[in-house]
Amino acid sequence: MNTAHSKIALFIPCLVDQIYPEIGFAMASLLKHFGYEVNYDSRQTCCGQPAFNAGHRSEAGKVARTFLRVFKEPDIVVGPSGSCTAMIRNYYPVLFKDDHDCDAALALGSKVLEFSEFCQRENLIERIEGKFKALVGFHNSCHSYRELGIGQAPVEMLKRIEGLELRQPAGEPVCCGFGGLFSAKYSAIAAAMANTRLLTFTELGVEYIVSNDPGCIMHMRQEAIDRGIGTPILHLTEFLVKAMNIT
Amino acid sequence: MSGRNEILKKLRRAVPAEKAIGYSVPSDETVFADYPDTKEKMKALFAERLKQLHGELINVRDEAGAGEALEQLLGNFPDQSCLAYPPELMEKLTVSNPGLMNRFTGDFNLDLDSPAFAQFSAGITNADFLVARSGSIILTAATAGGRRLSVLPPVHIVIAYAGQIVPSLDSAINKLPDSSYITIITGPSRTSDIEKKLVLGAHGPKRLAVILIG
């Protein structure tokens, strides 16, 4: 472990803060397990993505600016969401273009990491150990995959678990239909997309669906309830805590 | 102001881009994985591709052989039901196969306004190039008897020479004959518009055969 980076600032997305705090705690436990000191600055609320994606850039800017202030000091920021990380890394430069906070935005973009990215960078994947017999399907969030290029790391992390059999759908990852406010505005389409994605996994016979984006998880869990599909849908961190038997 | 001038004015008024102007076209050899770099490979690849496309290939040694092959291909077609171009080529093929003559109209002159044009059984043409990488045939209206000869009849037969094979399209694109119409033919006509089921002979020829001399 690189002792220069032993202190981590937790990035807790709004969805995790308000609806799935257990995902935040799972990630914190894993980081502590690997020997890191984790800090949480409760002044953070949201990265601003919902408003930005809705085209309301000034509203997104207000919320994002507050967010920037929170993370001025820390060196490493780690979060459990590919889409939020992508917002900061890829879209803060757009949002803060020609703005006095532009430098701060770019600086944050270079130090914020999605959890599996962080594990890969710090060579933590090989330190994952656990025994858990299960058929697992991994749903790669579109933002993780296409905005950040994350694909291999989560799969390698899951493969470290003894007894775990990975069953991946063939071809490119297909969107679950969350898309932030898209699932609110076009809920019928979004629900049909979630259903299609869930069917892809159930057809593979998986016992768990694991994803690295809380948005995907929320959306698919809701569709699973509506359709009577009982397959548990867990965040990568939640699943690893379970499989590695971390308290 | 005319439509033309207004459109051009509007385009010219638009903010110029920061990007550099200028472009390069990469050679096919650097772009494509299956670029054949020897004559043997070219001939073999052309044959393989044409077969995959459901086209037919007959290799012959000389014009006499071509005439025999053609006579076989035209088999049961009625007398005077086929059209061919150019006349000089056909004369060469029929020298040792005079029986072939019966298949064609008179002296190989194309009867373009004839309503019977649509009823012809086969169209026989030469080619300007054969493209190995895609199994394609390039011909033009100026050199292959017009636009319709190679597309209206249900069978299209090409008489070509091995020396006409080029590795890939970029070898031919700068050497095209002067014509109002040039076409690159890659296999018989096809469609998958009905539930993605492949059907040959949608509007163009159902059968495409190449008699390759040399």
Added chain:
Amino acid sequence: MSNYSSFIRRSEEKAEDRGHLLKILKAVSTHDSKVEAMKVSQFRDWASARVQAEGIKNHVLENLPELLEQFEEKISARGAEVFWARTTGEAQTHFLDICRQHNAHKVIKSKSMTTEEILLNETIESAGMKVWESDLGEMIVQLAGEKPYHIVTPAMHKSTAEISELFHEKLGTPMTDSAEELTMAARSYLRDAYITADIGVTGANFLIAGEGAIILTENEGNARLTMSCPPVHVVIAGIEKLLPSLEALPLFLPLLATSGTGQQITCYNSIIRGPRQAGEPDGPEKLYIILLDNGRSDLYSSRRFRESLRCIRCGACLNACPVYRTIGGHTYQTTYQGPIGSVITPHLKPMKEWQHLSFASSLCAACTSVCPVKIDLHTLLLENRSEAYSDHATGFLWRVGLKFWAYMFGSRSRLNFFRTIGWIKLPFIRPFIPRGLRKRIPVIPSKSFSNLWSSHERS
């Protein structure tokens, strides 16, 4: 009913229609594997081929006025006549003038999205003439009285049985489950039309500036026949369709075929340099080209959206889009559907009426990842959303709702306050929550992460 409301209604219907979804998924999955296999087998490096293609198209766009003039000069020198149409109306007028000049009664056409864009068939029929669609997919939708479902495969939503029934009813052909028999029926039905048509109309896949040429790619042979048999050939093409010279074709023809249909190259690729020239035994006496603007110069003038004019109309973004796969082509109610359609339509037509298409996307970026000329499609959808907001085209409730959201999330203390009072359950909040979401709000735990952290840390 506004376009937005009708879009919602239609998309809801389609989303519920499992049969429709399965049909599309079946069509898409075989297609997908074919396309991916061809990218690998044909190209040494598909990614760099895309970059090369992007570069060539960018050059075209940066030099568009000069290249258009060069195209016009070269092809006119060989006897073609070029018209420039600012709008759909002007294109229709030019076309009808040509028809009148040649005393035309029958028109045959090959597949062309630009002709759909300018409502050519409606124009022809209103003028008392007859038009035949010669592409099999287009012919099917024409007989059915429908619009094309997809820009490349117009009848992909129809089963063999449905087509058999349609042909039986309209052409009197016997019922059959054979795709071959149905195709042959179409072939013989159209044979006479080619020979007797007064005018053949095509679009253009590419226009070549350097040598002055029109490029047409197809598999069936109907376009070749359309430009070989009738005495007049009319081409209708968007001004952005240019390539700098014939030299670009060895890259672009395989690129288009691979991306569009998973073929190495399409069956027929034709290069038209002009009308029939001296010494040629046949071919049209006259070649007319109508260059269509119809909003493209607006896209061009906008720096951010200019890249959308690189589009070569391959259809890959439609095939990759999970929203398109769910709702199908007709739901869009536009000439150009899928991601590219959602990007350009609010610029070719009023933003206020068509901006909803840019919001009907989860921004998964599958479109961007497959575009052969690297158009940043999903980012352009985001740009459209931002523009819609600036143009006051987004709904009132959304504007107020998001302002409140930004206020609430603007500070931790405010967020905690609203959470404590259970804002999401408050009655006056309800109208701001979209209808479809009201039943799907997940269970909100009693304490947030922020609430729990401090007590967690103490233990």
